Amino acid sequence: MPPSARWAFALLAALVCALGFATLQVGSGVGVTLSVARVLQSFGALLGIGGVEPHAALQVLFEQRCLDTVAIALVGAALALSGGLLQGIFRNDLASPGLLGISSGATLGAALGVIFVGGGMGGSEAMAVPGALGPAFVSTLAFIGALLVAALVMLLGASGGRISIPTLLLLGIAANACLGGVLAALQEWLYEADYELSRAVFSWSFGNVADRTAGQVATLVALVPLAALVLPFVSRELDLLAGGEEDAEALGVHLGRTKLLAVGAASLAAAAAVAVAGQIAFVGLVVPHIVRAMFGHGHRRLLPACLLGGAAFLLAADLVNHVALGARALRPGVMLALLGGPFFLVLVLRRKAEVRTW
Amino acid sequence: MVRLELARITFGYAGGAPVLSDLSLTVEPGEVVCVLGPNGAGKSTLLRLAAGLLRPNGGPEGGTVQLDGVDLRRLAPRARARRIGFVPQALRALPALRVRDFVEQGRYAHRGRFQSPSAADRAAVERALAEAEATEFAARPLEELSGGQRQRALVARALAQEPDIVLVDEPTNALDPRHQLQVFGLVAGLGCRGRSAIAVTHDLNLASQFATRVVLMDQGRIVADGTVHEVLRREVLEPVYGTHFETGRALVRGWGEERPWVLPWDR
Numbered sequence: 001m002p003p004s005a006r007w008a009f010a011l012l013a014a015l016v017c018a019l020g021f022a023t024l025q026v027g028s029g030v031g032v033t034l035s036v037a038r039v040l041q042s043f044g045a046l047l048g049i050g051g052v053e054p055h056a057a058l059q060v061l062f063e064q065r066c067l068d069t070v071a072i073a074l075v076g077a078a079l080a081l082s083g084g085l086l087q088g089i090f091r092n093d094l095a096s097p098g099l100l101g102i103s104s105g106a107t108l109g110a111a112l113g114v115i116f117v118g119g120g121m122g123g124s125e126a127m128a129v130p131g132a133l134g135p136a137f138v139s140t141l142a143f144i145g146a147l148l149v150a151a152l153v154m155l156l157g158a159s160g161g162r163i164s165i166p167t168l169l170l171l172g173i174a175a176n177a178c179l180g181g182v183l184a185a186l187q188e189w190l191y192e193a194d195y196e197l198s199r200a201v202f203s204w205s206f207g208n209v210a211d212r213t214a215g216q217v218a219t220l221v222a223l224v225p226l227a228a229l230v231l232p233f234v235s236r237e238l239d240l241l242a243g244g245e246e247d248a249e250a251l252g253v254h255l256g257r258t259k260l261l262a263v264g265a266a267s268l269a270a271a272a273a274v275a276v277a278g279q280i281a282f283v284g285l286v287v288p289h290i291v292r293a294m295f296g297h298g299h300r301r302l303l304p305a306c307l308l309g310g311a312a313f314l315l316a317a318d319l320v321n322h323v324a325l326g327a328r329a330l331r332p333g334v335m336l337a338l339l340g341g342p343f344f345l346v347l348v349l350r351r352k353a354e355v356r357t358w
Numbered sequence: 359m360v361r362l363e364l365a366r367i368t369f370g371y372a373g374g375a376p377v378l379s380d381l382s383l384t385v386e387p388g389e390v391v392c393v394l395g396p397n398g399a400g401k402s403t404l405l406r407l408a409a410g411l412l413r414p415n416g417g418p419e420g421g422t423v424q425l426d427g428v429d430l431r432r433l434a435p436r437a438r439a440r441r442i443g444f445v446p447q448a449l450r451a452l453p454a455l456r457v458r459d460f461v462e463q464g465r466y467a468h469r470g471r472f473q474s475p476s477a478a479d480r481a482a483v484e485r486a487l488a489e490a491e492a493t494e495f496a497a498r499p500l501e502e503l504s505g506g507q508r509q510r511a512l513v514a515r516a517l518a519q520e521p522d523i524v525l526v527d528e529p530t531n532a533l534d535p536r537h538q539l540q541v542f543g544l545v546a547g548l549g550c551r552g553r554s555a556i557a558v559t560h561d562l563n564l565a566s567q568f569a570t571r572v573v574l575m576d577q578g579r580i581v582a583d584g585t586v587h588e589v590l591r592r593e594v595l596e597p598v599y600g601t602h603f604e605t606g607r608a609l610v611r612g613w614g615e616e617r618p619w620v621l622p623w624d625r
Contacts, residue, residue, distance in 0.1 A: 091450075091451065232471060232472065233471070236466060236471075239453075239463070240463055240466060242451060242453040242454075242455075243449035243450060243451060243452075243453050244446075244449055244450030244451065245450075246406075246411055246446065246450075247446055247449055247450070249411055249435060250409060250411060250439065250442075250443075250444035250446070251439055251463055251464065251466050251467065251515075251519070252435045252436040252437075252438065252439025252440070252466050252467030253435060253466070254434070254435045254436070255435075296454075297453075297454045297455075
């Protein structure tokens with residue numbers, strides 16, 4: 001790795017730390033802003049050094065912020081990694097985790113969970129009914145929904161042991177249409193029958209990163225590194241895929257294994273993210289582009305940088321959301337859709353200008 | 359040094375009529391085989407089967423492709439890529455790489471997953487660049503190159519694989535005459551070093567100058583297989599191509615012998 005890339009990685013890591021610290025100070029909801037000293041003191045109390053934090057209520061607030069900050073960073077990292085992997089395997093930089101129907105699958109799973117237990121996104125969204133297990137149950141159903149859709153799409157897209165990428169793309173579109181329809185129907189019926197439940201389902205469609213539970217954060221801590229484990233086994237392969245599948249195969253790439261690992265890891269990461277925080281659009285699409293501008297096209301740097309970049313991006317977006325809009329802060333999915341839509345448009349227009357062919 | 363043997367191959371794309379029927383072809387070490395034939399004869403399909411990129415239809419009637427007696431289907435992709443190099447006509451998309459990094463891709467099958475390029479890898483890349491006369495533009499991005507330079511970069515990458523046999527699909531389409539000769543000279547040079555090559559081409563005269571053996575295909579079958587003198591004759595070519603040819607002979611420097619030239623001529 002050239003020194004410039006090493007510096008860029010160090011810089012990105014420092015940025016994640018700084019943004020994480022700021023998030024601990026400001027928080028993800030409306031509330032107290034903690035001073036630097038207070039954050040450090042609470043940290044000490046959390047780790048059992050420097051005595052017990054005198055303000056028990058502040059300590060509780062701080063510990064919740066710790067969970068939220070880790071959740072935001074890992075959700076961002078997971079979505080960006082998923083996007084980076086999918087853009088590589090589809091050889092199309094407009095691909096993103098929403099493409100394969102993974103996000104819709106998770107949302108539908110979550111909606112069913114919400115209806116079943118009457119719970120929402122945990123914390124502020126939770127109803128009285130579910131108790132402590134509500135968020136875990138909803139997240140589990142969301143995760144199962146995401147993986148089921150991903151598995152189904154991959155199974156249908158494979159023939160004779162080979163996965164056809166264009167077919168996969170079309171199946172994703174079909175899955176999104178079907179699931180979106182079911183979700184919309186559910187919403188419509190719920191709206192008549194139970195407004196609160198309808199709101200809870202709606203909240204999954206536009207994400208929520210506040211008031212995450214320890215169980216949800218633990219899920220991310222376990223699954224995001226698991227997905228990242230495939231990186232050494234797909235990075236060079238994705239580089240070789242740039243010239244087309246036949247070309248990569250002629251150079252010795254095991255196509256079936258590469259596709260399975262890359263799409264599998266992308267699905268797992270996206271499923272974990274959506275199961276914990278609902279649908280947050282555009283992180284998976286946008287972050288790989290920004291990172292590519294810094295680190296180039298090589299996946300050995302691009303994918304690890306996506307992890308860091310995704311964390312930084314979502315932390316920054318959440319900070320901007322709360323600092324700029326205060327009590328009127330939008331749902332992260334809504335805010336990113338507002339920002340991401342125009343970005344996507346610029347991307348498409350710029351691509352139109354520079355189509356490279358052999 | 360390998361012997362590539364296609365035995366009784368029958369192949370059709372899913373749901374289509376057979377492209378190749380009961381075709382057999384054995385290539386010995388040191389041979390430079392040019393595969394000729396009209397459009398749709400099955401030349402490119404044959405090349406992809408030989409490269410292991412397509413598999414013969416299932417069942418005993420599909421036939422086998424063997425490398426030194428080992429069925430290609432039983433070779434792992436990396437093991438296959440260390441022995442067979444494949445040069446496509448063009449890539450699906452242009453990778454955003456400098457030529458040297460592009461040629462380095464040829465070392466994929468030689469390198470361990472967690473290894474950075476070894477001295478042997480770097481030496482193989484430089485050797486391949488030099489052989490393809492690509493060293494002078496090795497530091498430039500692929501997208502800045504002319505068609506001929508890109509073709510040489512593709513050939514250099516296959517050479518960096520250090521394969522025993524190189525398969526080339528119409529390598530001279532975009533090249534001017536000097537580079538046509540150069541690229542074919544490169545492919546033919548492999549034969550002199552005990553490796554072998556199969557080149558699919560429409561250029562009968564390049565085949566005549568560089569091939570040790572010519573295979574003429576028509577409608578999924580081999581209709582003639584032999585030396586240039588045996589195959590590049592009017593009686594053989596005219597019924598296959600359905601056109602008239604003028605023929606003659608000229609001295610070829612590399613061989614020190616006269617070889618036939620053929621000219622399609624609307625009489």
